Amino acid sequence: MTDFSALPTLEAGHALTTLALTEQVLSILQEQHGYDASQIKTDTVSLEHWGKDWTKHFAPAPSAIVFPKSTKQVQALVKLANEYNIVITPSGGRTGLSAGAVASNGEIVVSLDKMNKIVQFYPADRLVEVEAGVITAQLQQFAEAQDLYYPVDFASAGSSQIGGNIGTNAGGIKVIRYGMTRQWVMGLTVVTGKGDILKLNRGMIKNATGYDLRQLFIGAEGTLGIVTEAQMKLNRPPQDLTVMVLGMDEFDHVMQVLAAFQAQIDLTAFEFFDEVAVDKLMATGHVQEPFEARTKYYVLLEFEAPYEPIMDKAMAIFEDCMDNGWIVDGVMSQSMAQAMDLWKLREYISETISVFTPYKNDISVLISHVPNFIHDIETIVNAKYPDFEICWFGHIGDGNLHLNILKPENLSKDEFFGQCQTVNNSIFEVVQKYGGSISAEHGVGMTKKPYLHYSRSETEIDYLREIKKVLDPNGIMNRGKIFDL
């Protein structure tokens, strides 16, 4: 979202070489490694389609799209890429928001689309082995069919692939209870950038046999190798989910309400959004106003209530918070349908504000720092850009905030984004001041690369580079993402 510096383009000479080399690689794949015609695409439409993700700022320009059907076929490609010095961009559901899956410089895109099988299920372990191209929703549905639950969930679950989720360590709306994707990955099959096949951790809960390489590949955005299979843990399904939407007029009260509920109830969500978000939502007419009067801040919280006493407890906490003057108004779902209706208040925000061409940042700090952090950011933006409207929402129970600056009508998109980029450094300075993260769950890819130093020291980044060299000595894996070599 943030880097509009000169887009990398193919130089004419380089392009020719890359294309010629790519053609040789494609021939060898077909002749020696069992790739058939359906597994290779070089037409313009395909290059455009598979060459980009949900980020819009980079022009896709891959040299070919390849669809392996097995780990062995992935390995064959990686070995050839090393030999011919061609960069590979792994590609899942391409729902990323940091251009981690954009191929803009003659890369061969490796799509996992044809590796989309559920391989094996181990009921006693609640463990399922899947190919990396399995779609998140497909895994969720498989789990449901076994009376189990895959708890990592987010807006793009219908398109995102497990391999991609692993590459960015996807989070989402249930992290407060279930953690990130990392927590559910019990084993990985990977092809390293060097072309070795590793089977990492093999599904075990306990395995104290040296460095856990599996963890390195989680969140590596395909820069160390390609995840081809994963063993994912499943959980028991949540029971009788109940939703409350609460209104507050001071941000400190949001924090007090979080503390009050969390002390006694296992929350499955604690989501936050502000008046601006509700304002825009109501204007669409698609969502119902939660209370009679508007409040400055809103919280949606969710918990399991299979037993009456839990509901009583929740009501008691609610009343306590009202008595303390923290909560101005609130509603609670009485049925699953009502719960889903209340969730719309949170879930429809992204789409609703998209018409305002928002400049988005996905940042995180310790929960303890959130109030001061929000205050500092608002001060900066209001001082420098008094006519910019800010819309906040996010997973406040995890310290993860989505900051959205809305485009004023009188500004062109380019002017607006240009100004936002200037704001960026100020925002990230505040992130740095609070020891936070410039990318909570969207990854670094290309868009956050120029700002990585706000969250990782130069010394740390040097270690990242050295570790990449171990697994990908020739730098063929998703070169240009996260950091420059």
Next chain:
Amino acid sequence: MTDFSALPTLEAGHALTTLALTEQVLSILQEQHGYDASQIKTDTVSLEHWGKDWTKHFAPAPSAIVFPKSTKQVQALVKLANEYNIVITPSGGRTGLSAGAVASNGEIVVSLDKMNKIVQFYPADRLVEVEAGVITAQLQQFAEAQDLYYPVDFASAGSSQIGGNIGTNAGGIKVIRYGMTRQWVMGLTVVTGKGDILKLNRGMIKNATGYDLRQLFIGAEGTLGIVTEAQMKLNRPPQDLTVMVLGMDEFDHVMQVLAAFQAQIDLTAFEFFDEVAVDKLMATGHVQEPFEARTKYYVLLEFEAPYEPIMDKAMAIFEDCMDNGWIVDGVMSQSMAQAMDLWKLREYISETISVFTPYKNDISVLISHVPNFIHDIETIVNAKYPDFEICWFGHIGDGNLHLNILKPENLSKDEFFGQCQTVNNSIFEVVQKYGGSISAEHGVGMTKKPYLHYSRSETEIDYLREIKKVLDPNGIMNRGKIFDL
């Protein structure tokens, strides 16, 4: 426990050099880095005391023990160790069982004993920043004082230190519900083998900014650097823990009972032990027989039951399992005191069998493989060593089994261990056949090093070596542990 090959000893010449260099390092630490006399020990008793862990097979022979009081002082030592080519062995509570903290070759031991402060608590984040020398029980008590809970618990919690727990990714008795130490480490301050101070992840739940180096240090047994501080997540305390002890006569029934309970109840423990264990326990007279008649297998399960309906559900599952003929007999705690009494059945096993000089192995496989795995191991041991008695216990809900071969009275300790070592390769071949781990939670250290290849491929081990080179290019960190350089 397993490797009795020639113990490494100091060659005379080498020893002199090491000692001379150590003396220089110690002088510089005092002159330039604020170490006082109380922070350096070189007397024989101290060398013996801090030079070993709970493993008994290696003779301690460090050249000095150093007690830094700050990360900066650790860094000063690491830099000097690089300069003078002296190996450093990080030392926590030294309760390890794989000789990971044994210094047997002129190393400088870095004890974290003087870095034992709780630094800061973030209530809204349920996060506590501690120095690495904080003892596990100290953290547990601190959590309790805040009405919170640190859930990683095991027999040595009264002596083990957080830094050591991180070094081995300690597990224990509550893993089925709360996971390993890894899950609770939200941030680390480390001094790398190169001497850089890194502050990794800084406590955040969500932080998608490149490779998560924190994960590499967890379970690295001090071979990449020294953890000096950690940010640990706390949880709400468990409520109304209830314990059941159940008896079964077939191993398959143990698995069916696990499945039946886990489908409906969030277990906080599912521990297993066999008739041999109960036999030895009863002989001590310290523990009460759980049922009238002995059964072949026993399970201790635990769950939170703050609400009556949960108890009803547990009873219904229990009766169902009885009706199916899976459970032969069972008892349930009616009070906290009874729950603690029942736990003795599981907790006293280790101490009880210690008089039989057990040959221990700490192994893990997928839960689905446990029945066949146990069968294969018993077949091998019974065939080759018909007079060896086997005692099984473990955390079966995690696939983690402690295999104990008891020494027959007529065999000397040396003869017995010699024979067990021969059995070892057969046992680990079975572990390998099922894709399991030769060390579930005790780490590799020196004792499991010769067997690492049964759980990690040679290619993987080569990657481990290369990664070590990135963080510890001169190989000064705990050299000789996990793998040879």
